[in-house]
Amino acid sequence: MTFNAFEFRTVASIEMAWEGASRLGERLVALFGHRRVLMITDAGLVKTGLVGPVEESLKRAGLDVVLFDSVTADPPEEVVLACVKQGREAGAGIVLGLGGGSSLDVAKVAAICLGSDQPLEEMYGVDRVRGTRLPLVLVPTTAGTGSEVTNVAVITRDGTTKMGVVATQLYADHVLLDAALTLGLPPLHTAATGIDAMVHAIEAYTGKIRKNPLSDRLALSALPMLGANLVKACRVPSDRAAREAMLLGAMLAGQAFANSPVGLVHGMAYPLGGFFHVPHGLSNALMLGPVLRFNAVVAAPLYAELALAMGVSQGGTQAQQAEAFISFMETLMEESGLPRRLRDVGVTEDAIGKLAADAITHQRVLVNNPRSVTEEEMRSLYRQAF
Ligand SMILES: NC(=O)c1ccc[n+]([C@@H]2O[C@H](COP(=O)([O-])OP(=O)(O)OC[C@H]3O[C@@H](n4cnc5c(N)ncnc54)[C@H](O)[C@@H]3O)[C@@H](O)[C@H]2O)c1
Ligand SMILES: [Fe+2]
Structure with missing residues (x-):
């Protein structure tokens, strides 16, 4: 090799x-x-x-x-x-x-x-x-x-x-x-920031341009650590082991994406923060499901690897394993108690055009996404998340 x-x-x-x-x-x-x-x-x-x-x-x-x-x-x-x-x-x-x-x-x-x-x-x-x-x-x-x-x-x-x-x-x-x-970070903020960290690891692992053996190892270490402790840290805020795993996992994911930068989830999250002041982690959580499914067309083999790393793969084809990974992330977000739709956090449907027009300008991150995206596709993804 x-x-x-x-x-x-x-x-x-x-x-x-x-x-x-x-x-x-x-x-x-x-x-x-x-x-x-x-x-x-x-x-x-x-x-x-x-x-x-x-x-x-x-x-x-x-x-x-x-x-x-x-x-x-x-x-x-x-x-x-x-x-x-x-x-x-x-x-x-x-x-x-x-x-x-x-x-x-x-x-x-x-x-x-x-x-x-x-x-x-x-x-x-x-x-x-x-x-x-x-x-x-x-x-x-x-x-x-x-x-x-x-x-x-x-x-x-x-x-x-x-x-x-x-x-x-x-x-x-x-x-x-x-x-x-x-320890005092409220449960919803624990959930939102924890999902942000997981998105960093996912986007670093699937980055089109700068993904490398070190960012891969870091993402693969961070994701299971974060996935296994996020709900625990939300439900039992005083759990020292869960809090330490979350902080360490977030740092490892940070090292991963500093060297293999984030992609479409972040590109579409930025305007939600800019226009509607949706907290950064929550913006990512709201876009994650639709973007994972959009990217799966080309990134299924990598999502299958993430399913294995997280211990959620039931075997089967790459597409089935990728689906297991996406479902795991969706279930985790449900269990964390975070709002799940843009309409629940004050975003209005008539703003979708404006959001997509802003999101498409974030080429700094969009170039890293495994699948290229048009402004029309972004409007569709915002509609799916709405
Ligand atoms: N530089 C990067 O690499 C990078 C990566 C991802 C996100 N960001 C940026 O980071 C910002 C979001 O940061 P964030 O999600 O950490 O939240 P934040 O820094 O915006 O803080 C949000 C709220 O949480 C409260 N808070 C923080 N720690 C707390 C604690 N331990 N106990 C109780 N309350 C606490 C704060 O007082 C604040 O009111 C966004 O601007 C985002 O764009 C930067
Ligand atoms: Fe982030």
Whole structure:
């Protein structure tokens, strides 16, 4: 067997430690020396009481903390600019992102803006970032986007359009996986972010262009771990083993899709977030069934492999095994309690044309999809999900 050429990248250091966030200050001092830390999070997380102890840990270690807690979901560009302004005025030397994908994405872009003079509007797209960034540490509190180990940040421009900044500089210096931080994540959010992670693994495994032996192994490790623990983590939120498996699985899926990027499910999910503020994971969950069936025309052999990896194959033809995989994912989403149709989350039927017109512009991800897609086919997929 021969291999196609490939390149694999990830972050410099990953630490997994239950309640490790209470010792984060010592780690930062050991890694970067004493400096002023810009801690980026959202106000909802501050209210849960998760942020205070982390801030205390930093202060105990002798670090100055500048708190930016104005991140909002699907973070708009203005939030990034406000964050950078605060960090610059305070003379921040380290950037710490603490929260879900929204806070981590803001932290990633802010670290770059604080380390270089390049205007943000020039950074959108692939490999358009010049220069370096400030030291960057990421601590996820959802499991999740995998943003802690990806080279992508998704920012909302002009109120509705989700745009990606994709650049090597976005790989963090240090990632802490502390699943104790995810214990309070409400069941529906646990389900939505968990499905997001599973979609990352599925789309990385079926990616048309950059799928490679390492992204495959990561996706194949992540999927069974996530599939076996998602409903458990929703039903028994305090289950440490389930929470740790979800956080680790989401990170592995993140490493997979950082190197073999996502496809049509994400391309069609972005406008649902942009126009209707449907949470990212839920947007993916709503589109997953129709897109899996659409892609199965060409991707059935790969879906059959995923069925085997997840232990849900009953044998039979590739098409039957692919169907077993798709049915498993649909049942999992039913059991997770998530809304199952676009009409249930405030999307209106007359918006389908607008959604498809936006989705077709996300060629950055659509090029990776195993099956090419037209705008008319997207309208049909949105109708199926409606
Ligand atoms: N950069 C990437 O690689 C990547 C990948 C996928 C998604 N994303 C982006 O990530 C964003 C979505 O991130 P998300 O789904 O993690 O949610 P989020 O960051 O938008 O957070 C949603 C809500 O969950 C709350 N929350 C977070 N952790 C909590 C906890 N432990 N306990 C209680 N509440 C908690 C937050 O306060 C917030 O109100 C989207 O903007 C999406 O586009 C980025
Ligand atoms: Fe995602």
